[in-house]
Amino acid sequence: MNIRYPIILLLSAMFLSxxxxxxxxxxxxxxxxxxxxxxxxxxNSVTEPVxxxxxLASIAQYEVRMNEQDSGFVRVGSQTxxxxxxxxxxxxxxxxxxxxYEYHRNDNFDARNFFDPVGHRLPEYKRNQFGLSYGVFxxxxxxxxxxxxxxxxxxxxxxxxxxxxxxxxRGDFSATGITILDPLTGLPFSNNVIPESRIHPVAxxxxxxxPDPNQSDPDRNFxxxxxxxxNANSISARIDYEFSRKAKLFAGYSIREANDIRVNPLPxxxxxxxxxxxxxxxxxxxNFSPNLITAFRLGFGREAEQELSSDAGSDGLxxxxxxxxxKILDANDxxxxxxxxxxxxxxxxxxxxxxxAGLPRTSYRNNLEVTGNVTWVRKSxxxxxxxxxxxxxxxxxxxxxxxxxxxxxxxxxxxxxxxxFLLGIPNTATRGVGSDRSDLRRRPWKLYVADEWKxxxxxxxxxxxxxxxxxxxRSMHDNVSFFHPLxxxxxxxxxxxxxxxxxxxxLGLKGLKKGQAVYTDKNDWEPRLGLAYSPLGNSRLVFRxxxxxxxxxxxxxxxxxxxxxxxxxxYIERAExxxxxxxxxxxxxxxxxxxxxxxxxAIDPTIRNAxxxxxxxxxxxxxxxNWNLEVAYQGRRAVRNDGTLAxxxxxxxEGTIRDRRPxxxxxxxxxxxxxxxxxxxxxxxxxxxxxxRSFSLQSEFSWNxxxxxxxxxxxxxxxxxxxxxxxxxxxxxxRLSLNYIIDLPIGRGKSLNTAWLGxxxxxxxxxxxxxxxxxxxxxxxxxxxxxxxxxxxxxxDRPDRIGSGVLPAAERSIDRWFVTEHFLAPEQxxxxxxxxxxxxxxxxxxxxxxxxxxxxxxDDGKALEIxxxxxxxxxxxxxxxxxxxxxxxxxxxxxxxxxxxxxxIALKYSF
Numbered sequence: 001m002n003i004r005y006p007i008i009l010l011l012s013a014m015f016l017s018x019x020x021x022x023x024x025x026x027x028x029x030x031x032x033x034x035x036x037x038x039x040x041x042x043x044n045s046v047t048e049p050v051x052x053x054x055x056l057a058s059i060a061q062y063e064v065r066m067n068e069q070d071s072g073f074v075r076v077g078s079q080t081x082x083x084x085x086x087x088x089x090x091x092x093x094x095x096x097x098x099x100x101y102e103y104h105r106n107d108n109f110d111a112r113n114f115f116d117p118v119g120h121r122l123p124e125y126k127r128n129q130f131g132l133s134y135g136v137f138x139x140x141x142x143x144x145x146x147x148x149x150x151x152x153x154x155x156x157x158x159x160x161x162x163x164x165x166x167x168x169x170r171g172d173f174s175a176t177g178i179t180i181l182d183p184l185t186g187l188p189f190s191n192n193v194i195p196e197s198r199i200h201p202v203a204x205x206x207x208x209x210x211p212d213p214n215q216s217d218p219d220r221n222f223x224x225x226x227x228x229x230x231n232a233n234s235i236s237a238r239i240d241y242e243f244s245r246k247a248k249l250f251a252g253y254s255i256r257e258a259n260d261i262r263v264n265p266l267p268x269x270x271x272x273x274x275x276x277x278x279x280x281x282x283x284x285x286x287n288f289s290p291n292l293i294t295a296f297r298l299g300f301g302r303e304a305e306q307e308l309s310s311d312a313g314s315d316g317l318x319x320x321x322x323x324x325x326x327k328i329l330d331a332n333d334x335x336x337x338x339x340x341x342x343x344x345x346x347x348x349x350x351x352x353x354x355x356x357a358g359l360p361r362t363s364y365r366n367n368l369e370v371t372g373n374v375t376w377v378r379k380s381x382x383x384x385x386x387x388x389x390x391x392x393x394x395x396x397x398x399x400x401x402x403x404x405x406x407x408x409x410x411x412x413x414x415x416x417x418x419x420x421f422l423l424g425i426p427n428t429a430t431r432g433v434g435s436d437r438s439d440l441r442r443r444p445w446k447l448y449v450a451d452e453w454k455x456x457x458x459x460x461x462x463x464x465x466x467x468x469x470x471x472x473x474r475s476m477h478d479n480v481s482f483f484h485p486l487x488x489x490x491x492x493x494x495x496x497x498x499x500x501x502x503x504x505x506x507l508g509l510k511g512l513k514k515g516q517a518v519y520t521d522k523n524d525w526e527p528r529l530g531l532a533y534s535p536l537g538n539s540r541l542v543f544r545x546x547x548x549x550x551x552x553x554x555x556x557x558x559x560x561x562x563x564x565x566x567x568x569x570x571y572i573e574r575a576e577x578x579x580x581x582x583x584x585x586x587x588x589x590x591x592x593x594x595x596x597x598x599x600x601x602a603i604d605p606t607i608r609n610a611x612x613x614x615x616x617x618x619x620x621x622x623x624x625x626n627w628n629l630e631v632a633y634q635g636r637r638a639v640r641n642d643g644t645l646a647x648x649x650x651x652x653x654e655g656t657i658r659d660r661r662p663x664x665x666x667x668x669x670x671x672x673x674x675x676x677x678x679x680x681x682x683x684x685x686x687x688x689x690x691x692x693r694s695f696s697l698q699s700e701f702s703w704n705x706x707x708x709x710x711x712x713x714x715x716x717x718x719x720x721x722x723x724x725x726x727x728x729x730x731x732x733x734x735r736l737s738l739n740y741i742i743d744l745p746i747g748r749g750k751s752l753n754t755a756w757l758g759x760x761x762x763x764x765x766x767x768x769x770x771x772x773x774x775x776x777x778x779x780x781x782x783x784x785x786x787x788x789x790x791x792x793x794x795x796x797d798r799p800d801r802i803g804s805g806v807l808p809a810a811e812r813s814i815d816r817w818f819v820t821e822h823f824l825a826p827e828q829x830x831x832x833x834x835x836x837x838x839x840x841x842x843x844x845x846x847x848x849x850x851x852x853x854x855x856x857x858x859d860d861g862k863a864l865e866i867x868x869x870x871x872x873x874x875x876x877x878x879x880x881x882x883x884x885x886x887x888x889x890x891x892x893x894x895x896x897x898x899x900x901x902x903x904x905i906a907l908k909y910s911f
Contacts, residue, residue, distance in 0.1 A: 095137045096137075098132065098134040100132045101130065101131055101132075103128070104904065105125065105127040105902055105904045106127075107125035109902075110900060111902075113899070114897040115158055115895070115897055116900075117215065117223065123225045123227075125155045125902075126155075127152070127153045127904075128152045129151050129152075131149035131150060133145070134146055141242040141243070142240070143239070144238075146236065146238075149235075150234075151232040151258075153229065156225045157226050158223065158225065158896075159264075159896075160223055160896060161220070161265040162220065162221060162222070162889070163344060164418045165212070165221075166212050168419075169207050171193055171195065171419075171422055172193045173194070173419060174191055174192040178415055178416050180192050180414050182414075183413040183414060183581070183582045194423065198422075200424025201322060201424075201587070202323055202586045202587060203422050203586070205321050206321065206339065209266075209268045209269075218889075220893075224263060224266065224267055226267055226270065227261075228263055229261035231258065234255065235255050235256075236254035237253050239252075246286055246288070247286045249282075250281070250283045250284075251281070251282050252281045254277075254278070255278045256275075256276070256277045257274075257276045258274070258276075259272075259274050260272065266348075271309055271359055272308055273305070273307040274305070274307075277301070277302070278302045279301040279302075280299065281297070281298070283295065283297040291376060291377040292376050294372070294375075295372070295375075296372045297369075298369070298370055300367070301366070303363065303364070303365045305362065305364075309335035309360065310335075311335040313334060315334065317334050318335065318336070321337070322587055323587065323588075324589075324591065325588065325590035325591065326404055326405045327403060328403050329435065335359065337404045337407060338406040338407070341417035342410045342411050342885065342888055343418075343786075344417060348404075362396055364397070365397075366391075367392055368390065369389070369390045369391075371388040372387060374386065380453060380454040381453050382452040383451050384464075385450075389443070389444070389445040391443055392440075392441065392442040392443070393440070393441055394556070394559075394560070395439050397440070397560055398437055398438075399560045402431060402572065404431075405429065405431045405589075408426055409421045410786050410787030411786070411887075412427055413425055413582045423582075424585060424587065425577070425582035425585070426577070426586060427576065427577055429575045429576075429584055429590060430572060430574045431590060432573075433570065434570035436565055436570050437564075438559075439477065439564075440563060440564075442473045442474070444468070444469060446467065446468050447466065448464060449465055449466075450463070450528075451464070458533060458535065459533055459534075464528045465525065465526070465527050466525070466526040470521070470551070472516075472517060472553070472559065472603075473559035474516045475516075475517075475563050476515060477564065478500065478515060479566070481498045481566040481602075482497065482499075482605070483495070483600050484504075484507055486604055486671055488647045488718075489647070490662060492663050492665065496567055496568070498514075499513070499515070500512060500515070517563050517602075517603045518603055521551075521609045523608075527549055528548040530545070530546040531546070540621070541619075541621050542619070543618070543619050544617075544620070545615075545618075546615065546616045547615045547616075549611070551610065551612065552610040552641075554642055558603065558672055562603045565601060573599070575589055575594050576657060578594070595658065599668050600648075600666055600668070600669045602670075604671060604674070609640070610640045610642065610674065613636065613637045614635065614636040616633070616635075618630060618631065618633070625692075626692045628688045628689075628690075629687050630684075630686040630688075631686075632684045632686075633684070634681075634684065635679075635682075636679065636680040639677045640674040640676075641676035642672055642710075643672070643673060643674075644711060645669075645675065645721075646669070646670060647669035648662055648663055648668055649792055650793050651792060652791060652831065653829050654791065654829060657792070657793045668793055676709055678707065678708035678728070679706070679707050681704075682704045683703045684700065684703075685701045686698070686699065687700075691741060694742065694743035695740075695742050696741045697739070698739040699736070699738045700736070701735070702735050703734050704735070706728040706731050707726065709724045709725035714794045715794070716796055716831055718794055726836040727780045727837050728837070729779055729837050730779065732779055733777045734777045737772070737773070737775075738773040740771055740773075741770040742768070742769045743767075743768050746765060746767060747764065747766065766853055768851070768852040769850070769851055769852075771847060771848055771850060773846070773848070776844050778842050779841050780837030780838070781837060781839055781840075781841060781881055781882075782838050782884065783799055783805075783886050785886050786885050786888065789828070790829050790831060798831075798835075798836075799824055799832045800824045800826045800834065801822060801838070804822065805818045805819050805839055806839070812842075814879065814893060815892075815894075817842070817893070818882065820886075820891050820892040823886055841880065842879040845876045847870075847873045848870065850867055852865065853865070861911065862910070865907070865909075866908075867906045868903065868905055869904040871903075871904070872901045872902065873901060875900050875901040879896075880894060880896040
């Protein structure tokens, strides 16, 4: 990103203040959430569920944070705040108060997406977010407030992908320029055409569900405009009651129900989702004296979710394909297997956002939380004591058992992945066996004490100490097992044991109960220290520093993937053909010349919670009245981070992988360990102007350098994880954000006086312009090889790098984002030398602008607001990540862009 433009923009915004007029309050509520977009790894349409924030009418004020920092440590600034543009406010007026509002977006107002075909009508888009709120002061001590909100989204997709042509489906590759080899002879097929008699019977049945190209671009030859449907209703209510000036009670309840239809790059392979979330909150506070205050809270939440394939309930569909060895549990499990063709859109896969490979997915989660706090002020000290305890439940969680199978066609045998599919010769075949249902429990608790000490008018000191007891989730069933000993090269003499069993005790694993996978880490003491110094004795200039030690426990994601999903209760079988000959047959892939391998998933039982040290140095200075500058450095260092270690891996070489594994009786081991680390260094500068003279500004520039060696997928070389250490791929390196509000100087007594218009002058008065602007660098990524070129059983292979791969900015395009010639296939059975995260995706530039007019209708507070909001107002094409699989026609090309300009109009009546 060229930093000249953000600096010019920042200076321009600063010079706008002299033209501002009268002061208006600067309250804001969160408006709408940006929809996540997904298109088979190349996304530019809505496919993820739109999660509703608290009701627009129930939020009184929204604090804009220009740089969101995720508690997951490395994900810094990973989300834009562009969907917040000075929305409506809530004001209490009189005994009864409330509002009615409607937000509307329509494709007739919007710009064309960068990849929408020219000359065609824009995909259908209708978005309505509407609601009402009503509050009443029933008595002087009792206040009741409730809201209803509805959300209706019907948004056509713009999902680009590469699909085979009708000629290719018939086996004719003569127009592709790819020489198709006959795996039986090693020679090219005559005229580059696969004989019809050689097309596999399973492939024939699947082909009827594959669409033909509908675009002329030879690579981006198919566009799916199916609509994504998001419908949701939410109701919330709260009661505030004041027993006395010392005792207060709050009670609240909310419920949200949503139904979604999600799309896949291929039209027949979407999914449906239903969600129902409820929460109840009860809090009580009591002031014993002005110096002694107590507060207690009880909260309960329940989340119920279910996502199914669009083919769920189609009795006998999987069996009708004729693939032996696949078995489903029930009708909800029905659907197609996942067929992944290198260089083409996956069929029923898609990975996420509508892909069926991981379906069905169900979850019922309950969470009960009890907290208490005491605040005691004693002279120059402010003490806080408190604690909390949670009761976490996960019931009937199904995370995608892959019982329908997954088949990868890499093109090893014919030279083209789709040609391999036509012949029915997958490179790998995978299936899940058993039940993937999880029922988990956890009960964490925490105690803390803190002191804020005002030493003198210039120095303040704070210290706290907390103890966290966070056990890992445990299964309610006796179905947790792992291989012992759980090491990188498991010995042949090892064995599968069930935790809590007599055999586990004999092997020294004492204290692990039934259903427990990990010993509880009981050493999580968290100290925090802070110091503030004000050399002038006031808040105009303040220096701050802090240091903290915290712990990050393994999350639910790890539990769901590893607890109860262990052999023999649930396991993955995988068969792989030798590179030299196709030994798998799609009709019977798990009973062929190549024996299947049993994949082991487990968590190291001695794993400990991640240990995180963080420190901060900052300076805050009021450079002018209402203008504040803050410059800060933030550093963090984490050790014992969790990652997935690919183990029992063969060395690269020729022949069957199974015979070359350290323990040939088993396949690959995926072990969750705590051998990863991460470090973060952030320079941050914020310039803020409080709302005065009708102008306010919040701006932030951050420079983030995050390095990590965490591996959750397949590393290039499992025996050299040090080579995986690189810049983290989640966070942009540089990011500038601006949030500004300008009350236009139009009206009576303003710079542009409208008194001469008489009674109609009110039409031009009271207008406000606000917006959020974001500039940020791209995110790191790296090229990959298709399949498993070095034949070691790990598919994260990377190519050789003979140059930087970086194109000058003026030469980049959607057809060539980086220098593809700088990457080559490594020698067979060797590791490529490309590093991790060595390239950058396109950066992002977004301007979101809002124009607001608020008119007071009566003196008792009735008001009408109308607004026009433009998201990505200047319609900048924010391109997505290039396709990064080496050896395909799509290598280095971009297939998607984020939303184009969307215009929203809104109307609200309040009383």
